[in-house]
Amino acid sequence: MCTCITYQTDEFYFGRNLDLEYSFGEQVVITPRNYRFPFEGNEDGQNHFAMIGMANITDHYPLYAEAANEKGLCMAGLNFPENAVYQEETIGKENIASYEIIPWILRRFSNAEDAAEYLRKVMVTGKAFAETIPPAPLHWMLADQDSCYVVEAVEEGIKIYPNPIGVLTNNPPFPFYLDYIRNFLHLSPETPENQFAKRLGEIAFPGKCGLTPYGEGMGAIGLPGDASPASRFVKASFLKWNSVCDQDEATSISQFFHILNGVSIARGSVRTEAGKYETTIYTCCIRPQEGIYYYKTYDDSQIYGVSLFEEDLGGKNLSVYEVERQQQIVWQNGGNKNK
Numbered sequence: 001m002c003t004c005i006t007y008q009t010d011e012f013y014f015g016r017n018l019d020l021e022y023s024f025g026e027q028v029v030i031t032p033r034n035y036r037f038p039f040e041g042n043e044d045g046q047n048h049f050a051m052i053g054m055a056n057i058t059d060h061y062p063l064y065a066e067a068a069n070e071k072g073l074c075m076a077g078l079n080f081p082e083n084a085v086y087q088e089e090t091i092g093k094e095n096i097a098s099y100e101i102i103p104w105i106l107r108r109f110s111n112a113e114d115a116a117e118y119l120r121k122v123m124v125t126g127k128a129f130a131e132t133i134p135p136a137p138l139h140w141m142l143a144d145q146d147s148c149y150v151v152e153a154v155e156e157g158i159k160i161y162p163n164p165i166g167v168l169t170n171n172p173p174f175p176f177y178l179d180y181i182r183n184f185l186h187l188s189p190e191t192p193e194n195q196f197a198k199r200l201g202e203i204a205f206p207g208k209c210g211l212t213p214y215g216e217g218m219g220a221i222g223l224p225g226d227a228s229p230a231s232r233f234v235k236a237s238f239l240k241w242n243s244v245c246d247q248d249e250a251t252s253i254s255q256f257f258h259i260l261n262g263v264s265i266a267r268g269s270v271r272t273e274a275g276k277y278e279t280t281i282y283t284c285c286i287r288p289q290e291g292i293y294y295y296k297t298y299d300d301s302q303i304y305g306v307s308l309f310e311e312d313l314g315g316k317n318l319s320v321y322e323v324e325r326q327q328q329i330v331w332q333n334g335g336n337k338n339k
């Protein structure tokens with residue numbers, strides 16, 4: 001499972017939880033402007049947009065799970081099993097393999113609207129990256145500070161949905177979510193009043209101001225808290241859209257991680273059919289205007305930052321940063337006797 005959100009405070013933020021029962025060899029990878037993507041032919045000096053994100057590198061190729069480019073366009077792939085139907089390569093059309101769609105888009109588009117318009121006409125094919133790396137069944141969230149879309153390749157072809165909520169999880173296809181969220185209109189961050197039975201309040205608790213809540217947070221009782229895709233969608237939407245945050249970077253990042261923590265998966269609570277435990281292996285928060293990729297991992301709550309613009313973006317070679325997984329504890333009174 002995965003959850004992806006956009007968020008706007010002082011600036012635009014984009015990020016996701018990546019929930020998986022194993023590691024996919026992820027590293028923070030910066031692709032500079034003159035890196036040659038195999039799909040671009042053999043010319044040198046490609047001069048495309050640079051990008052930063054989490055990727056598995058195989059054969060020097062960055063297989064991105066999510067990334068942002070230097071113009072502020074962001075894209076993330078999330079699991080979409082059974083519903084993702086990739087198309088046959090078709091002569092006369094733009095054919096994009098599912099594994100290359102993120103760099104394909106990010107290398108040449110500077111905003112989500114143009115990218116979405118372009119994607120309406122392409123074929124997303126099921127070509128495998130390698131024999132050992134079959135295509136993953138994915139759908140994508142594509143966003144910049146002005147707009148957000150969901151991209152789904154399904155039985156009927158490619159679908160591009162505007163996503164006014166700015167949240168995406170997994171199955172079923174996106175239109176379901178716009179209806180499903182309407183089941184929760186009664187949830188509120190406010191202190192609830194007795195709507196249960198007005199008369200009962202007066203009769204059962206005379207003079208004690210009626211039937212009243214006994215704690216905070218009771219306006220949102222019934223907010224889904226399980227790890228299913230639809231529940232994570234509703235919970236992340238509730239947290240995001242009720243979020244109150246100062247307009248500065250440090251507070252925004254902190255708030256962003258809190259929202260995604262609200263839908264993250266603690267090991268043990270989700271067991272796959274194969275008997276493995278799905279966990280939130282990492283959470284990232286991208287601040288695309290500054291080209292910064294912040295992340296933290298399941299075992300290390302420290303937030304790390306990697307900056308796109310610190311690299312030589314005119315280069316040809318990928319820059320790679322190992323993902324940190326060792327918990328950083330700052331001892332305040334020298335109590336670290338075990339080390």
Ligand SMILES: C[C@H](CCC(=O)NCCS(=O)(=O)O)[C@H]1CC[C@H]2[C@@H]3CC[C@@H]4C[C@H](O)CC[C@]4(C)[C@H]3C[C@H](O)[C@]12C
Pocket residue numbers: 001002018019020024056063064065077078079080081098099129133134135136137138170171229
């Ligand atoms: C597993 C992840 C989704 C997590 C998720 O959503 N879990 C929901 C479970 S549930 O739906 O709720 O049950 C997805 C998201 C992005 C994917 C990579 C994309 C590039 C590349 C594409 C190649 O073709 C295959 C290898 C490759 C490295 C991919 C591996 C893996 O597939 C990644 C990490």
